[in-house]
Structures are given as C-alpha cells and as structure tokens.
Amino acid sequence: AQKITQTQPGMFVQEKEAVTLDCTYDTSDPSYGLFWYKQPSSGEMIFLIYQGSYDQQNATEGRYSLNFQKARKSANLVISASQLGDSAMYFCAMSVHSSNTGKLIFGQGTTLQVKP
Amino acid sequence: EAGVTQFPSHSVIEKGQTVTLRCDPISGHDNLYWYRRVMGKEIKFLLHFVKESKQDESGMPNNRFLAERTGGTYSTLKVQPAELEDSGVYFCASSQDRAKAFFGQGTRLTVV
Numbered sequence: 035a036q037k038i039t040q041t042q043p044g045m046f047v048q049e050k051e052a053v054t055l056d057c058t059y060d061t062s063d064p065s066y067g068l069f070w071y072k073q074p075s076s077g078e079m080i081f082l083i084y085q086g087s088y089d090q091q092n093a094t095e096g097r098y099s100l101n102f103q104k105a106r107k108s109a110n111l112v113i114s115a116s117q118l119g120d121s122a123m124y125f126c127a128m129s130v131h132s133s134n135t136g137k138l139i140f141g142q143g144t145t146l147q148v149k150p
Numbered sequence: 151e152a153g154v155t156q157f158p159s160h161s162v163i164e165k166g167q168t169v170t171l172r173c174d175p176i177s178g179h180d181n182l183y184w185y186r187r188v189m190g191k192e193i194k195f196l197l198h199f200v201k202e203s204k205q206d207e208s209g210m211p212n213n214r215f216l217a218e219r220t221g222g223t224y225s226t227l228k229v230q231p232a233e234l235e236d237s238g239v240y241f242c243a244s245s246q247d248r249a250k251a252f253f254g255q256g257t258r259l260t261v262v
Contacts, residue, residue: 038192067249077159079241079253125193129248133205136181136248141191 036061038126040141047116048149054101055111056143058127065131068109069138070100074122082124085109116148152176154254156242162167162260168230171257175244182225183251184217188238196240199225211236232261 037060045052060066070082085093085100093100101110113120123145127138155174163169175182185197196215197207201222210217214233219225229236240260243251 069250071253076255077239077258078255079243081250081252084250095225127193134248135198135208135210136245136251137195137198137206138185138193138243138251139195140185142192 036063036130036139038139038141040126042144043142044145044147046147046149047113047120049118050115052112052114053116053146055113055124055126055146056111057111057141059107059109059126059128061128061130063130063132067129067131068100068102069127069129070098070109070111071125071127072120072122073125073143074119079125083111083139085103105128113146118148118150121146121148154242154252155242156179156254158165159255159260160234160260162262163232165234165261166231168228169232169259171227171229171240171259172243173225173244173254175225175242176246176252179244179246179252180222181245181248181251182219183245184225184227184242185241185243186238187241187256188235193241195228229259232259234261235259237261 066087068085072080083095099112126141157172182199187193195209198205199219216228239256243253245251
C-alpha cells in the first residue's frame with residue numbers, strides 16, 4: 035500500500051532559523067515522485083518542491099530543499115532562514131508513476147509557526 | 151498566466167440539497183484532478199480527467215457525487231443530495247505532464 039506519514043502535527047521555529055519537516059513514505063513501486071505543498075491560512079495549495087525517485091541530487095528551490103534518503107524512505111523538507119510568511123500548513127505528497135495518473139497521496143500535514 | 155480557479159470559495163447548504171462546484175484549470179492542461187479534505191483528515195484523491203475523459207474515478211465516495219468536464223475545459227463536481235459527511239474542502243488541480251500539479255484555492259463546503 036502507498037502511504038505518506040507526517041509525524042509532526044505542529045512545529046515552531048524562530049524567525050531566521052532553519053527548520054526540518056519530516057515525511058516518510060511507503061511504496062513498492064521503484065518509480066515515484068515526492069512533493070511538498072504549502073497551504074497558508076488563505077487556503078490555496080502552493081507547490082514548493084519536487085523530487086523524483088531516480089534523481090541523483092536532492093532538490094532545491096530557493097530557501098527550500100528536500101533531504102531525500104531513499105533507503106530510509108524519507109523526504110524531509112528543510113526551510114532555511116525562516117520568515118514570518120512561512121507560517122502555514124505543509125503537506126508532503128507522493129505520486130506513483132506506475133499508476134500513470136499523476137494522482138497524489140498526501141500526508142496528514144504539519145502546521146508550522148514562525149515566531150518573531 | 152491565470153492559475154487554477156475554483157468557484158465558489160465557500161458554500162453552505164442544507165442536508166439534502168444539491169451543490170455544484172466548478173474548477174477552471176490552467177489553460178492547456180489536459181490533466182484535471184479533484185481532491186477533498188474532510189476536517190482533521192488527510193487530503194484524498196477523488197478523480198482524474200484527461201481532457202474530457204475520466205481516467206481514474208476510484209476515489210469518488212459514492213454515487214451522490216458526479217463529476218464532468220465538458221469539452222475538456224472546466225470541470226464541475228456535483229453533490230446530490232448532500233449529506234453532513236460531505237463537508238470539507240474540495241480542491242481542484244491541473245497539470246500538463248502529470249508531474250507538477252497546480253492547485254486552486256479550494257471550495258469550503260459546509261452541509262448543515
């Protein structure tokens with residue numbers, strides 16, 4: 035069965051510090067993609083970063099990086115130099131390529147609060 | 151470039167009534183997805199369109215839900231009759247290559 039697990043319901047971080055949001059996944063498919071989305075209080079889901087299972091390097095997008103550890107089946111999101119605007123809910127998601135649909139399986143989400 | 155747009159942003163209806171949610175994907179995106187987040191639970195896949203065809207509707211909860219995508223452009227999701235457990239946030243997403251999906255802002259449905 036395919037599953038995404040986010041074990042941190044809520045996290046706090048001081049402004050300007052780095053924070054890691056945990057995500058573990060479970061799939062037997064060798065080809066898959068891992069995603070992180072941000073959901074601010076306004077409700078929209080904002081794409082942050084993508085990692086393919088065959089990508090050799092960890093993905094980075096500005097202040098976001100994905101710590102991909104394939105053997106551990108983890109895909110943690112690292113946000114560097116946190117800003118007040120980073121306060122939001124963060125979702126980890128997976129797409130299994132054999133399904134050929136692109137549908138996403140989501141974790142439960144982690145609420146991040148950045149303290150000034 | 152316009153993003154994925156969903157209407158309405160909020161809807162409050164009584165149990166037994168009908169509600170229709172609309173999604174306008176990003177222009178040129180053949181793939182359109184519907185997801186739902188019920189309070190306190192994770193976001194769940196409902197169905198996937200490729201152009202006007204339903205590619206995968208394995209996540210549709212029951213036959214009270216009907217999704218259409220006329221002409222492969224916008225999509226509607228109708229709930230008839232609505233039940234209390236249908237309350238939640240309904241998201242629409244579109245993608246060009248089934249990789250990176252862009253989401254709308256969601257429709258918050260409350261059934262009372």
